[in-house]
Amino acid sequence: MGYIEELRKVIGTRAIILVGAVVGVINEQGEILLQKRPEGIWALPGGLLELGESAEEAGKREVFEETGVEIGHLQLVDVFSGEQYFRKLENGDEFYPVTIVYTSNNIKSSNIKVDGVESLAAGFFPIRELPDETSPLVLKLIQKLNIGQ
Incomplete structure (x- = not known):
């Protein structure tokens, strides 16, 4: 059992702050690595x-x-936090994420392999040809970096 599960045993569904990190991995062709999450969204x-x-x-x-x-190597881009990111999950758990966003073009191995649980699919996409179901955070990152414009 992980840290969050242990914490939830104590506090129930009350709102908490959770810190995470996401990475915009950019290959030599200028394409960005996205993963398809179980909810159908393509995300970092x-x-x-x-x-x-x-x-x-x-x-x-x-x-x-x-x-x-x-x-x-990772390059820090920004930190996204605040009330606009508040989430309430189907099970009632509430949280305010603090998302630390990085980029990396330092790819040591690009052999894509997904586990079928956290990621249903993954691949590199041209910035101008992102899937329709792309996460708003991906679009913010692309805008902030001014890539593919």
């Missing part, structure tokens, strides 16, 4: 930090776990 690979883990470690770990792609 990423997830929540584990106890004792740095945001950079979490970003690299999540990219590898969710897509099979191994990356090196």
